[in-house]
Amino acid sequence: MKLLTDLFSTDYGLMSISGIVFMLGMAVFFVRLFKRKMREDAAKAGV
16 A cells, blocks of 8 residues: 555656656557558558
């Protein structure tokens, strides 16, 4: 329980959470971007 208290109430815990959320957001963004680019390239090639 102390772990969760430290995670949500200290500055280093909040920075860790924000870093993790940022990284997950970047991952989702890049997956969507790459899938869209692959679809566009496949349509352009006529496949």
